[in-house]
Amino acid sequence: MVETKVLLVGATGATGSSIIDGLFQAGNFEIFALVRPASMDKPVVEILRQRNVKIREGDLEGPEEVLTEALRGIDVLISSVRESATQQQDQISLANAAKRAGIKRFVPCGFGTITSPGGIMRVRDQKERVYNHVKQLWLPYTIIDIGWWYQIAFPRVPSGKVDYVSFGVAEEIIGGGNVLSALTDMRDIGHYVAKIIVDERTLNRMVFAYNTVITQNQIYNLMEEISGEKLERNYVADETIRDRVAQCRLLAEKDPTDLATLHSQLLAEHRLSWGVRGDNNPDYAKYLGYISSKELYPDFEPVDFRGYLKSVVEGKAKNVYIDDRSVVVEHATALEATR
Numbered sequence: 001m002v003e004t005k006v007l008l009v010g011a012t013g014a015t016g017s018s019i020i021d022g023l024f025q026a027g028n029f030e031i032f033a034l035v036r037p038a039s040m041d042k043p044v045v046e047i048l049r050q051r052n053v054k055i056r057e058g059d060l061e062g063p064e065e066v067l068t069e070a071l072r073g074i075d076v077l078i079s080s081v082r083e084s085a086t087q088q089q090d091q092i093s094l095a096n097a098a099k100r101a102g103i104k105r106f107v108p109c110g111f112g113t114i115t116s117p118g119g120i121m122r123v124r125d126q127k128e129r130v131y132n133h134v135k136q137l138w139l140p141y142t143i144i145d146i147g148w149w150y151q152i153a154f155p156r157v158p159s160g161k162v163d164y165v166s167f168g169v170a171e172e173i174i175g176g177g178n179v180l181s182a183l184t185d186m187r188d189i190g191h192y193v194a195k196i197i198v199d200e201r202t203l204n205r206m207v208f209a210y211n212t213v214i215t216q217n218q219i220y221n222l223m224e225e226i227s228g229e230k231l232e233r234n235y236v237a238d239e240t241i242r243d244r245v246a247q248c249r250l251l252a253e254k255d256p257t258d259l260a261t262l263h264s265q266l267l268a269e270h271r272l273s274w275g276v277r278g279d280n281n282p283d284y285a286k287y288l289g290y291i292s293s294k295e296l297y298p299d300f301e302p303v304d305f306r307g308y309l310k311s312v313v314e315g316k317a318k319n320v321y322i323d324d325r326s327v328v329v330e331h332a333t334a335l336e337a338t339r
């Protein structure tokens with residue numbers, strides 16, 4: 001069997017780890033990872049090597065020629081970089097290098113919630129600039145969005161028994177809490193990716209890969225039922241979210257380099273999109289032109305949300321950013337700043 005050669009940018013990250021696992025389990029890929037020189041000694045890179053992932057050195061901020069060489073012989077290029085000030089736009093030179101190296105399909109960083117481009121979420125607009133550049137290059141592509149991770153969508157419980165895996169970003173219920181939003185277990189991302197990147201139906205298309213659709217009230221009800229604890233429900237009016245977004249945007253305009261402000265903006269705009277506008281659902285995705293994973297892979301059995309919450313309450317779930325608890329602190333700090 002001829003294996004598809006896949007190179008992943010972001011293999012040391014959270015989404016990247018799921019993608020590596022999914023590609024491995026699928027068994028029909030030769031897997032490569034682009035790792036920046038400064039990260040070569042990270043323990044996770046050694047683990048990748050032990051798993052027979054072929055490491056190529058490169059940095060999205062480095063020269064395009066070096067990136068082009070690192071991509072030689074690769075069929076599919078996938079990128080999963082963080083929603084930071086610059087990491088998304090750094091993919092512009094990655095796309096140029098991909099074109100030069102003759103990549104057959106580029107999956108630029110998506111892996112987010114559904115929203116419309118053009119002023120709703122800054123990070124979506126950053127990603128769209130990359131997508132537009134890819135299209136201008138006439139580079140074959142697939143964009144994959146996945147809704148919200150299960151791993152950040154559940155609230156704490158009064159006993160503190162789920163704090164060990166909590167990000168603290170689901171402690172507010174937006175509006176009346178009845179807006180439907182799509183969720184995916186982050187461990188399923190890689191399984192979806194492994195199917196999508198070898199599927200001709202998804203070439204030059206956007207795919208919405210998601211596990212379930214649920215409201216915040218339903219999540220709280222589930223958590224109460226599974227934990228046996230009564231949860232406090234902290235409802236936040238739509239207007240408050242709009243005010244927060246406006247305030248964050250003003251601050252970001254004054255200092256576009258301040259990472260704390262950018263992070264607060266990201267969280268506020270996320271709430272605006274999925275919580276107030278109700279963007280993150282299959283109907284809106286279909287309207288925007290996405291193909292649904294449910295149509296493409298009706299037999300795929302994703303991780304069940306109730307089962308996942310049960311594992312959280314029983315103390316059996318895993319931290320997402322296992323090597324990097326600073327991300328949890330970053331989220332919590334940004335959230336405090338918007339209150």
Ligand SMILES: NC(=O)c1ccc[n+]([C@@H]2O[C@H](COP(=O)([O-])OP(=O)(O)OC[C@H]3O[C@@H](n4cnc5c(N)ncnc54)[C@H](OP(=O)(O)O)[C@@H]3O)[C@@H](O)[C@H]2O)c1
Pocket residue numbers: 009010011012013014015016034035036038039042058059060061080081082083087090109110111112113146147148149152
């Ligand atoms: N849907 C959701 O609920 C949800 C939640 C979180 C994230 N996401 C999405 O997932 C995407 C990935 O986020 P993540 O949290 O998984 O990322 P992450 O864990 O922060 O990982 C980022 C990866 O990018 C690599 N990287 C950064 N800059 C690079 C450069 N200049 N050159 C080469 N590699 C570079 C990092 O490598 P190093 O090891 O060298 O640092 C790391 O492997 C985000 O864009 C976000 O939209 C979605």
